[in-house]
Amino acid sequence: MNFLKNHWFGFILSLFVLFFILIFVLVLISPQRDAQSRGFTACTDGFVEQAGACGNGYGCLIGSVIGHGTCTVKVVCFGVKNWLSGKQETPWANYLFNPQYLENEELDENLQDFYNENPNLTEQMNVFRKNSKELESDEE
Numbered sequence: 001m002n003f004l005k006n007h008w009f010g011f012i013l014s015l016f017v018l019f020f021i022l023i024f025v026l027v028l029i030s031p032q033r034d035a036q037s038r039g040f041t042a043c044t045d046g047f048v049e050q051a052g053a054c055g056n057g058y059g060c061l062i063g064s065v066i067g068h069g070t071c072t073v074k075v076v077c078f079g080v081k082n083w084l085s086g087k088q089e090t091p092w093a094n095y096l097f098n099p100q101y102l103e104n105e106e107l108d109e110n111l112q113d114f115y116n117e118n119p120n121l122t123e124q125m126n127v128f129r130k131n132s133k134e135l136e137s138d139e140e
Contacts (some may be wrong), residue, residue: 043071
C-alpha cells in the first residue's frame, strides 16, 4: 500500500497509457471494411471524410484524430455495455468478427475509364510531387 501511496500519479498514468495501447491494438487487429458497417468501420469512414475536408489545417486534422479516437473508445465501451446486458456473447463481438464484403462492388464506370486511360498514375503523381517541391524551393 505504501508503494501506491508514493507512486499514485505514475500508476494512474500507466493505466491510462495501457488503456490506449489496448485500444490501438484492438483497432489494429479488427476488420476495417465491412458490408454491414460494423465495428470500427464507421469511425474509419468518418475520419477519412473529416481529414480529407481539412486541407492544410493542422488544428482540423488534430481534431479529426481526436474524434476518431473518441469514436473507437465508444465502440469498445458499447461492446462491454452490450456484453454486460446480455445482448452479445463477448465484449469484443461487435468489433472482432469475420467481415462481410460486397461481392458485386465495382468501380464507377467513369473511374474505371480514368484508370484505363492512366495506367501509370502512381508515376505521374510522383512527378507532380517532385515538380511541386522544386517550385516551392524556387520560391524561397
